[in-house]
Structures are given as C-alpha cells and as structure tokens.
Amino acid sequence: MTRRMLSLEGRTLLLCSLLALAGTLLGILMAGYLREPLLAVLLSALIVLPVTMLAVRHVMAPVTRHLRALVDGVSSLRDGDFSVSLAITRHDELGELADVYNSVGDILRSERQNLYQRELLLDTVIQSSPQSLVLTDTSGHVLYANTAARKRFHRGRRMEGLVFQTLLQQSPPGLREAATAERDGLYTVEADGEEPEIVHVTRNQFTLNTREHRLYQFRSLTRELTRQELQTWKKVIRVISHELNNSLAPISSLAHSGRLAVQAQRHDLLDDIFVTIEERSARLKQFLENYARFAKLPQPRKVDVDWAAFLARLGRTVPYRPVGEPPTQPSRFDAAQIEQVLINLLKNAHESGGPADEVCLAVETQADGQVLLRVLDRGPGMSDSVLASALLPFYSTKPDGTGLGLTLCREIVEAHGGRVALANRIDGGLEVRLWLPGS
Template identity: 75%
Template sequence: MRAISLEGKTLAVAAALAAGGAVLGVCIARQVDDGVLALLFSCALILPVTLLVIRRTMAPVSRYLQALIDGVSSLRDGDFSINLAVRRRDELGDLAAAYNSVGDILRSERQNLYQRELLLDTVIQSSPQSLVLVDDSGHVLYANTAARRRFADGRRMEGVLFETVLDACPPSLREAARAELDGLYTVEIEGSEPEILHVTRNQFRLNTREHRLYQFKSLTRELTRQELATWKKVIRVISHELNNSLAPISSLAHSGRLAVQAQRTDLLDGIFETIEERSARLRHFLENYARFAKLPQPRLERIDWSSFLPRLQRAVRFGLEGELPTEPANFDAAQIEQVLINLLKNAHESGSPADAVRLAVQQLDDGQFLIRVMDRGPGMSETVLASALLPFYSTKPEGTGLGLTLCREITEAHGGRVALANRAEGGLEVRLWLPMAHSGAV
C-alpha cells in the first residue's frame, strides 16, 4: 500500500526547509539590526543545508531510476532474469513492481516459446522427410537430420552454400534438387537400389528476405507396395480375360463335337467363326502386354529436330515453344515418336484447350536434351502423381495402364528418365531427359 506519494515527500521536504529558513532568518534579524545582512546570513546558512537534504532525499530516487534503466536495457538485450527490490511505498515502488510483473510475463512467454520450439525441432528432426531451408544468398539456414544424412553424410550444413553441398552429391540427386518443378524423380546412388523421391520447393518471405524450403520425401516403399498391388491386379485382369475367352472356346469346341456327331455340319461355320473371333481377341490382348514386356532395344540414329518434329506434328497437333536445338540428337526415331504421341494424346485427353498443348526441346549445359510436353488441363493429384508411371495403373475407364509406363521404359532404354509435375499456373508437364549418346538399356 502506498504510504505517501513522491510528490508529497518532495513538498514536505521543501516546506520543512522553507520553515527552517524563515525561523533562522528571524533569529538572525533579532541579533543584527540590518535586515539585508540578516537575509544574506540566513541564505548562506540555509543553502548548504538545503543542498545536503535534497541530495540525501534524491539519492534513493536516483538509485531506483538507474536500476530501472539497467533493467529496461536488459529487457532490450533479451535478458529477462533481473528483478527489482520493491522497498518503497510510492510511485517508484509501483513502477518497480510493474517492471517485475512485465519481466515475469516475458520470462514465462520465453519459456513457453522455447518449449514450443523444442517440440517443433524434435518433430522436424524425427521426420523421415529431408528438409533444407535456404536464404536468398543460397546459404543453408537449417537442415534436419534426414537432410544431413542424405546430402552431407550426417555433417552439419548450416552456413554452407547449398550449391556447394549439391556439387558433392550423385548427379541424379543433384538434378532432382536443382530442377525447377515439383514432382517425382528417380535417384540412383552407386551401391544401392534406385530411390524415388517426391521433391517440392516452397518460396516465402521472412524478415523482408526471400527464403526457399526444399522437401525430399522418399516414396520407394510406398511405390513398391503399390507396384506389388498392381502386379496382383494385372494377374487378376489377365486371369479374368483368359477365363472370359477360354470358357466360351471350350464350350464352342464341345458344341462342335456334338454337331459333328449329330452330322449338323451347317452349325460348324458359326461355331468356328466364333472360336476364331474369341481367339483373335485373346491374341490381341496378349500382344499388347507382350509388346510392353518385350520392348526391343533402340536402334540409334542421328535425328535432326527440325525435320523430326514437323513429322510428329502431322500425327498429333501441338505447338512448339522456344527455339529448337541446332545439335542433332541420337535416338530411335520410331520409339521416341511413339513416346511423344502417347504424351501429346494424353495432354489433349486431359481436357486442356488444344492450342495450350505445347512441346519444347532444350539442350542443357551437360549435353542432355530436355523435352517438355505441357498442357493446361486439371493436372494430377498427389496420389495419381505417385502411381502414374507404374505398370497397369490407369485412371481411364478403358485404359490399360501401359501408356506412361511404356514411355518410361522407352526413355530409360535410351539412358534417359521421365518426371511428371503439376504446373504452377495449372496443367501438367512431362519432362524427358535424353542423353546425347546412348548409355544403357533395360
């Protein structure tokens, strides 16, 4: 409880000094007949006393104010540990109590914030996704445990240029991290199985500076499970198709035997015609799968882009984007043409406007050719993106699920690779990387 205000204390001291001065002046005036001289004597005596009293009175106030200044400076520097002793029962005591209350609140908020940051960091560090935060100068600000294991063999990456870190990574991982579009990428590391990564990049502004967050999620296990489920599905499909064709053929063969025994040769033409039709349908069904399973090795030849693409435009409509490379390519023209026709037809069937279906060819610095097929359809969901390249996976009611898989197989047989990604402004983009020289086959 406040006893007396600081203003009251000051007025009391001033009143006491004034009264003392007046009494001293009267006493001196009685001893000295000269009033002016008495006034001078009284002033000479009272001024030192006044200064001494004011100094002793203001000394605690000065110490309190200095303590408050030091405390506020500590708050400014982020040190919330200082408390002030509340020994006064005036405005300065109230101010010290208010300062202590603010310090308690800030300490509590900092502790809560620290606990939340610790929890968030624990969650991020435990995440199987590789997370890398990069500032506008390209330096790594943060990398979780999974990212350090993937890119730096467990070493810290903070403060290092991300490009420098990528230079020491396998080429396929480096290309996936440097690619401009989000999507699925196959990463091949020597001595281990190929890994399928879903790579995303998010750009945002923090403290007026641009930052980029990279996320690398491994989908190998999920895709392996999906692939196993797909193979089970195709076995069911083939079994169903075989049963649908073999059962009628068996029945018709029995009917033919009965017709021969009954000497009803007039029924044999219809029976044989139906058996032939069923056999042809079964043969066509099996040929489609055999063509996928027995993809021939590519027959490489030098291909000039300026003659290859106009020929392709006569088969399917698309617009060219950008300049064509002057350097000729080296691939199987028939197989790559089949790949591009499949992709361009998919682009038209996606619901994209016909004039928005585009194709671009670019020669990269490392000598590869990058072919991009783009549309303005609805794109693909994350689930479809993760499964689109798997055999027999299709979202079309009458689809076989072999189109995109065949495209991938042909491209990889040329030593290249395929990636799918949604476009930022809407639509899908399929990217094909083809090396200048053939580097292997499947």
C-alpha cells in the same frame, strides 16, 4: 489520502512543506532576534538552502539508485537477457514499476523456455524426418540442413555456411536438375551402381527478418512407389484373374452347350455358340495383349536419327507447336520407341483440357551432350497426390484409361539410359521432361 502520502509525489510534497515551514519559522525567529528583516531573511536562506539540498539528496538517493537499476534491467531485456530481477521493496510508483518489470521478466523467461522446448521438439522432428530439408539465404548459402540432407548432399557432414550450388555439383545429374529447376515436380535420379530413385522436390520462398529465404524439400518416393507397385501388381493379378474367370467360364459353358447341341443334332444352334465363343476369345486376347505389351517391352535398337526428319514424321501423326530449333547433330536412340513415347505424351497434352495450339514440343542439346525433350501444355496440371502416383503402373485418372501410358514412357526412356521428370508449370499446365544420352 494515505496512498498519495506514500507515493513519490506525496513524499516530495511533504519534504518541501516541512522545509518551507522550517525556513519560515527560522526567518521569524531571526527577524525577532536581529530586528533586521532583510538580514534575517538572508541568514535563514543561508541556513535553509544547504539543509534543503542535503535533505533532497538524501531522499532522492534511493530513487536514483532504483532508476539506474531499472535502466540496467530494461537494457538487459533489450539484449535478450531475461535473468535480471529487481529487489525493490517500496510502497510507491517505483515499487509498482519494479513489480511490473519483474512480472514481465518472469513472463519472458517462461516464454523463452517454452519456445526453446518447442524449437527442440521441432528440431528433433525435422532431424529424424526422412525428407531432406535445406534452407538457404538470398546468396545461396546454407543456413540449415537436417540429417537426411547432410547424408544426401555432403556425406553426413555439416552444410551450414556452404554454397548449396557448389554441393549440388557433386550430386547426380538428376538430383542437380531437380534442385536447380524453378518448379516443383517428380524427378528420376540415377547414381552410379544404384537403382534409379524417384524424388519429389518442392521449393518454398518466404521472407524472414526482412530477408528472402528458400526452403528445399527432397522426398524420396522410391520405397513408397515400390510398395504401391507391389499393391498394384496384386490388384492387377486380381483383375486378370477376374477377367479370365469371366471369359473362360462362359466359354466353358458354351462349349458344353455345343457338345449337347451336336449330340441332339441341333446344328442350327452351333453358329450362335461359335460366334459367342469367338467374341469372348477375342476380348480376352485383346485384354491380355494390353498387359503383355507392357511386360514384354523389347530392348531399344539404337541408330543414328536425324531430328528434323524425326520431328516432321511425328508432327504428321500428332499435331504440336515446335519451340525453338531442333538439334542439327543426330542422336542415337530407338526411333520407334521414342516416337511412341512422344505420341503418348502429346496425346495426353491434347486431352488435358488446354488449348490445342498450346501443346508444344521443345528439343535442345545441353552442355553435357544430353538431349532434353520437353512436352508442354496449358491444362490444369496435376495435384500433389496425382503427381506422386502418375508413374505407377495401372494408375490413371481417366475413366477408360489403362494406367500404362506414363509408366511405359518411363520404362522406355530409362531403357535408353535417360530419365523422366514431371512438373507443374508456373503459369499453369504440365511439363514432362525427357533426357536422352548424347550420341
């Protein structure tokens, strides 16, 4: 009962009751004094109504003032200003509403502060990341770029508000191709006077505030690949040392046994000893030749090559389905080396597990005069870890693979002044792209 009397409703009912009681008593007194009931009612109404209006206005004035303060506070919340608090101390619904409003404001201020701290931490991590991150909107304008991206694309200057495609025109062709291709993959980027750089590019498209955004990530794998190559070479040295020991130790033992057989006049044992030594030597020779073939790659002997005849000869060696018409103008390259590259890539495509009739080869001349060769299949493609290591020497996912195929292809193409890119196809499968300089 006490709570209702202190509530806004209770106060209003109490005021109305008191005014009604006062009006009644005044009417009775006026009627007894004037002896005219109707006149008494009119006179009492003339007196009670102004008093009622003044009393209601006096009582409702703080209520109206507090309601306006609440409206202003809610408007501030709507505008993102959480600093407004209400100093209302009432023991009714308005007081409870003001307490709830202040609590909501405290929570929102705390959440904003925590969000700001998390954004600051995230921005610090992103800015210090070695990966180049670029966020663009539907029109291609840059909304965000970290420090690595600014150094890579705009000499360390701010990129926000600029068109990303315009910035790419100032980048090396390999990087421009990596950014504009509609698929994630591994790309070789060559800049003037610098060593080739291996870049892994990924793209993510998502909706933010009902608008489409695209996030580009450029991860340089050159240093990582160099470190892994060093570890790989150490492993290769151990493998070669192990293989040499496994072959030379039996040969040495057999040679000693042969000497003893000669001394003992056991010539019947020499034939088996020589056969075993010959087998061991042949195996060791084949093993060393496989590695020497990679280490002694000759410089390409470039000649003018007709594409129609070249592709016809290639098709007789490894079957494939041609895509489009070959260039009519000849190109200048080492036909034997490029043929070996395409044979390796087409064989890999056939061994990928996809349909044989989906192994395709496309050759086209680009606007800048370069020739683009694309080897496509419909196999399972490559995982991110395999894609990042595919070009490492001696890395292979095949049980009997040497891991030299793709590395040798890259070495041959780069020796021609071209570059290599690996990427998973959107609808499944793998695409290997080779760029060769124009004639």
